[in-house]
Amino acid sequence: MSERPLNILISGAGVAGASLALVLARQPGFKMQLIITLIERSPVPRITGQSIDIRGPAVDMIKKLGWEQEIKARHTTEKGLAFKNSKGKTMAILPASGDAKAQSATSEYEILRGELTELLLDGIKESKEKGAHVQVVYGETIKSMEDRADGTGVDVQFARGKLEDQRYDVVVAADGIGSPTRGFIFGKEDNASHIRPSGLYIGFYSIPRIPGDDQLWHWATFPPGLAIHLRPHRNGKTMGVYLSICNAKKEPNPDLEAILHADVAQQKQYLRQRFESSVCTWQMKRFMDGLDATDDFYMTHWCQVRTPQWAKGRCVTLGDAAFATMGVGTSLAMAGAYCIAGELSKIASSEQVPQALQSYESVYRPYVKTQNLDFALLPQLANPQTAWGNWVLHTVVGLFAALRLQDLVTWIMNRNEKEEWKLPEYGW
Structure with missing residues (x-):
């Protein structure tokens, strides 16, 4: 084993960063001792x-x-996707496939982001208790970074x-779409050029479960480009609600961009006004009361x-x-973490x-390219602006x-998984 440990800094303790810290801590094939530091801007x-x-x-x-x-064991219990109209009438149901290799819109590994992150962070803590040199530091960010002239580190x-x-x-840099660390690495001036807007804005929150709720993902669409999603949680006590607003074009909406930078109270007020003034009558009072609470x-x-x-x-x-x-x-974040480690x-x-x-990028980029589907018709096609568009979607x-024909949908969603790329072997 090398005398000097390999000192690794990971910025961002979400799924990507936590996955990498855990895989590094448990990777069995390292020839060098590791010192792993995972930082998170949240306190x-x-x-x-x-x-x-x-x-x-x-x-x-x-x-x-x-x-x-x-x-x-932490599956949300979701069993399929039900499309609804603005009055809450179910127009179609697409069930889960039950096949981990050919998953439908509902995954066989559907899990709340918070529960997955907690599982990963618990794993890091357990690895530390077993002797891994890994620490998680909250309330910290990178101020600046510079490569040493002699190439010996950053x-x-x-x-x-x-x-x-x-x-x-x-x-x-595992700190999200607007990664400041990416700007330090490649230059802040071109950081924004890597981000492609979709025009889809979503507010996420939880509400109490009621007796009529089931294990389906309910998705109601209505003009202009609005949707409400209701999804089950494993705990049996709450449901997830997503309120989405989709522009007619794939470009930022100035009003919504301003709301994103406002406080939570203003964001909630904006969404309440948009959705209460819509044609939707499906459980609107419940969703708006839940938004307030x-x-x-x-x-x-x-x-x-x-x-x-990337490198x-x-x-x-x-x-x-x-x-x-x-x-x-x-999925891309977790498999990428595996390949880096x-x-x-x-x-x-x-x-x-x-x-x-560089080897990580050469190995993993061919697979990511198969998943880099441009928005093309999505998300606008799935969130019509007009009543006629919604009628076509539901039909x-x-x-x-x-x-x-849901098997055809499943095949379309999983066609790239049959490519020749396979997860590399790294001694696990």
Whole structure:
């Protein structure tokens, strides 16, 4: 084993960063001792959030690492997707496939983001108790970073004094779509050019469950580009509500961009006004009362991220900071973390870090490219602006359900999984 440990800094303790810290701590093949530091700008663990899922090679990953049963035990209990009109009438139901290799819109590994993050952070704590040199520091961010002239590391300065400024052998940006760390690595001036807006804005929150709620994901669409989603939670006590507003075009909406930067009270007020003035009558009072009362609300503009480069010297991007993609972002982040840890496990000295990170990009980018679907017709096609558009949407999905063509939908969703790319073997 090398005399000097490999000092690794990961910025962002969400799914991507926590997955990487845990895989690094447990990777069996390392020739070097690791010192892993995971920082998070939030002062407390961010263990909230609504449904996410695990698909493709990430399923193979969780099986290799022995996480499958723990994740399955936290399944949201969702059993399929029901399309509804503005009055709450069910227009079509697409059930879960029951097949982990050919999943439908409802995943066999559907889990709340908060529960997955908590599971990963608990795993990091357990690894530390077993001797891994890993720490999680909350309320800290990177102030600046600079490559050493002699190539021996990256000097990092911290903004909030929770950590001393120091040299790292590896720096990982896993801090989301608007990653400030990505700006430090590749230049702040072109940071925004990697972000592609979708025009879809979503507010997420939880409400109390009532006797009439079931295990289906209910999705009601109505003009102009509005939708309400109601999804089950495993606890049997709450349901997830998503209020979405979709522009007619894939571009930022100035009013909504301003609301995103407002406080939560203003965000809630804006959504209440938009949805109460709509044609929707499906459980509107319940959803609006729940919006007022909830304490886990958050709102976002869902965007894609397409960066031409992930690795530069001793620095690398991971997850949404590198390749945010609707529907498979969690899966890409987890499998990417597995590949970064695996490539680093092959090296025998710090000098080989840049080659390992380049190797990760060479290995993993071909798969990510198969998932980098442009928005093209989505999300606008799924969130029509007019009553006629909603009628067409419900008619089409109704025909799919009536003719039992959901297997075709599942095939379309999973066609890329049959490509030749396979999750690499790294000694697990």
